[in-house]
Amino acid sequence: MKHLLFRLHLFLMGMLVATATSYAQKSPDAMNRFIDDLMKKMTLDEKIGQLNLPVTGQITTGQAKSSDVAKRIRAGEVGGLFNLKGVERIREVQKQAVEESRLGIPLLFGMDVVHGYETIFPIPLGLSCTWNMQAIEESAHIAAIEASADGICWTFSPMVDVCRDPRWGRISEGNGEDPFLGAAIARSMIRGYQGKNMSRNDEIMACVKHFALYGASEAGRDYNTVDMSRQRMFNEYMLPYQAAVEEGVSSVMASFNEIDGIPATGNEWLLTDVLRKQWGFDGFVVTDYTGITEMTAHGMGDTQTVAALALNAGVDMDMVSDAFSSTLKKSLKEGIVSMETIDVACRRILEAKYKLGLFENPYKYCDKARARKQIFTKEHRAVARKTASESLVLLKNENNLLPLAKKGTVAVIGPLANSRSNMPGTWSVAAVLNNAPSLVEGLKEVVGKQVEILTAKGCNLMSDNEYEKRATMFGRTLHRDNRTDQQLLDEALAIAAKSDVIVAALGESSEMSGESSCRTNLEMTDTQRFLLQELLKTGKPVVLVLFTGRPLVLTWEQQHVPAILNVWFGGSEAALAIGDVLFGDVNPSGKLTATFPKNVGQIPLFYAHKNTGRPLAQGEWFQKFRSNYLDVDNEPLYPFGYGLSYTTFSYSDIHLDKTSITGKEELTATVTVTNTGTKDGAEVIQLYIRDLVGSTTRPVKELKGFEKIFLKAGKSKEVSFKITSELLKFYNYTMEYVTEPGEFEVMIGGNSRDVKKTGFRLEPLIP
Ligand code: BGC
Helix, strand or coil: CHHHHHHHHHHHHHHHHHHHCCCCCCCHHHHHHHHHHHHHHCCHHHHHHHCEECECCCCCCCCHHHCHHHHHHHCCCCCEEECCCCHHHHHHHHHHHHHHCCCCCCCEEEECECCECCCECCCHHHHHCCCCHHHHHHHHHHHHHHHHHCCCCEECCCECCCCCCCCCHHHHHCCCCCHHHHHHHHHHHHHHHHCCCCCCCCCCECEEEEECCHHHCHHHCCCCCECCCHHHHHHHHCHHHHHHHHCCCCEEEECCCEECCEEHHHCHHHHHHHHHHHCCCCCEEECCCCCCCHHHHHCCCCHHHHHHHHHHHCCCEEECCCHHHHHHHHHHHCCCCCHHHHHHHHHHHHHHHHHHCCCCCCCCCCCHHHHHHHCCCHHHHHHHHHHHHHHCEEEEEHHHCCCCCCCCEEEEECCCCCCCCCCCCCCECCCCHHHCCCHHHHHHHHHCCCCEEEEECCCCCCCCHHHHHHCCCCCCCCCCCCCCHHHHHHHHHHHHHCCCEEEEEEECCHHHCCCCCCCCCCCCCHHHHHHHHHHHHCCCCEEEEEECCCCCCCHHHHHHCCEEEECCCCCCCHHHHHHHHHCCCCCCCCCCCCCECCCHHHCCCCCCCCCCCCCCCCCCCCCCCCCCCCCCCCCCCECCCCCECCCCEEECCCEECCCEEECCCEEEEEEEEEECCCCCEEEEEEEEEEECCCCCCCCCCEEEEEEEEEECCCCEEEEEEEEEHHHHCEECCCCCEECCCEEEEEEEECCCCCEEEEEEEEECCCC
C-alpha cells in the first residue's frame, strides 16, 4: 500500500512538474526538487541499480514479465536497457519498471541508431562526404522520428572519432580525418536527434562517442592502445567531442582505448577534468560495452578495483559489465568509493530521465499508432535516397564514360551486385535486412524498360572461405557460390558479351568494415581483382561501382579502370541512389573526407600533416635525405576533399578585402566559382589556412571553412569566407589556446590539393 501511495505521489509530482514547466532546462530548480525528493526515498541498492545498463537479449512480446531482465527491473536493479526493438515489447518492459518496481522509476531505452533506424542513411563516413550539414541533420532527425516511434529514447550516436588510419574498420562509423568538419557534423547530428530540448516525443537523447581518441588506435587495430601528445589531442582529435558538448549532447560514451596509460573508462583527467570542468558537460557518462571489466585485462586490477576506478573517474552508467552492481556496495563499506559519488552518478541518470520527460509520461515513446505510421515511410525513404546520392564520390571518369545512357544493355557483375542484406552497411541494428533493393533491383527500377539489365555473380567475395565467413556476419551473408571459379567467370563473360557496358559491383562486404573488422591489406580481394582484369579484357567499357566502408587502396584500379564510382554503403535506398547517379538523373557531388593512400605502407596519410625539416615539394619524388620513401611518393591516390562531377568548376584567384587584421577584426576571402561544363551540378568549396610560423610547428594546411553550392551550367557565383583571429587559434606548447600574430596562407579550392593561394598578416594587438 505504502509502495502504491508513493507511486501515486511520484506520478502526481511528475504531472505537476511537467505541466508547470515542461523541461528541466526551463526550470532546473523544479527538476532538482523532484530528484532530491525521489532520492530521499531510494535505498542504496536502488541508487546503484540506476547505474546499470544491461543488454536485453531476446524478449519476445508477451513474455517480458518472465524474462530475467524483468526480474532485475522489478527489483530496481536496472537504469536502462538497450537494443530491444519494437514498441510493444518496450512498452511491456517499461510497464514492469513503472508498475512493478518499488519506486516506479522509468527506464531509458537505448539503441545504436547510427545512420538511420529502418530507413537507413549512408554509413557515417559516406554521409560526411555530402558535406551537407542540413542533410546530415535531417538524417538524424528522421532517425529520431523512427526510433522514437518504436519506443527508443536514446541513441548511441554520433560517433565522432577522428581517424587517419583506414585499416581501422570503424573509420566507417565516423566522419573521416578532419576535426573541423567532424565538429560541424557532430553539431548537426545532435541537433537532428535532440531537437531543441528533447521535449517532443520524436526527439531523442544523443550520446557522443567514443570519448576519446578511439580513432587513433595503434596500427589501425581495434581496441588497441592510443598514445599521443596533448597538443595533438587538442589540436587534432578533441574538437568534435567538444563541439558535441557545446551543442548540448546529453550523454557521452567512454571509449575502450587507453589514454596516457589509463583506459578512458577509468581516466579521471579525461572524464572529469576535461569533460566536466573544462568543457562544462552536465549530462551523464556511460561506458562502452563491458568497458569497466575490460580494465582488468588492461592490467588495472580486479572487478572491484576497476569499478571503483571508473566511478571515481566520472563514469555514471555501466554498460553490460555488472561491475557496479556487484561491487559498489562493498567498496562503499571499505571506503573506496563515497556515498556522494554514487549519489552524483544516480542523480545524473535521473536527470536524463527527467529531461526526456519520462517521469511525466513513461510511455512518451510508446505510441503504437506512431510506430505504424512513421517508420520506413515513403517520405523518409525519398530523403534517404537523395542523401545517399549526394554521398557517392566519383573517383575517376575517363572520357566522360558516366553518366550512362538510358538505352541498350548493361551487365551488372560481381559478388555485391545482387545482395540485399549487404546494402545498408555496418551498424544498421534496426534495419529490416531484406527491405532494401539490391543493386540490380534498384537499377532496374531506375531505368524501367529503357535499359536491359543482365546480371551474374562473376566470383565469390574472396577465395578464402574462412575469411569470407568472418566478413559476412549478422545475417549479411553473400551466399557463397559453390560453382567453380571458371564456371562463375564464364557466366559473367557470357552476359558481358551481350552488353554495351559492364558495371562491376565489387569491393567490401558490409561487415568487412565496422567494429572488429580491421584489415592490413586494403586492396581489392584476389577473386575480385581477377574478375575485374577479365572484364577489362573484353574491351567493353567498365564502370567500377565500389562498395566500401573505408578508403581502399585503388592504385591498380585507378590505372586500369576507366570509371570508378565510390558508393560506400548507402543505406536502404542505396541501389536507387546509385542508379540515379549512374544514369545521370543526379550529378555526383560527394567529396572524400578521408585520404585514399597509394599503398598501406603510407598510412597514416592525411592532408593536415606537419611539414618536417626535410619536406618534399608537392609533386616531387625521391630525394636522398628528404622525408620520403624509396618505393612510393608521398602523395595520396585521392586527396581529402576530392571528388569529380559530370560537370567542371573553375575557381578565380582569391580576393581578400584586407591584407592584415588585428584583434577582433575580420577579413573576407572571396572566390568566384564557375560551372564551366554543360551540366548543372553542386560543388563543395573548401577554405584551408596555414599558419606559416608558430611557437610550435603547425600543419601544412587546415580546413577552416566550407560551403556547398549548386550552379547551373555556365553560371558563376561568388563565395566568401570570414576569417577572424578566433579561427586561427591553437593549443601551444603549454596548452594555452592562443592566436599568434604573423603570416598566414589562405587556400581555397575544390579539394585539399588543388587550391588557389594568397596570404595575409595577423598583426599584434597594440594596447
Ligand atoms: C561499441 C559501441 C556501441 C556499443 C553498444 C560497442 O561494442 O563499441 O559503439 O554503442 O557496443 O552496442
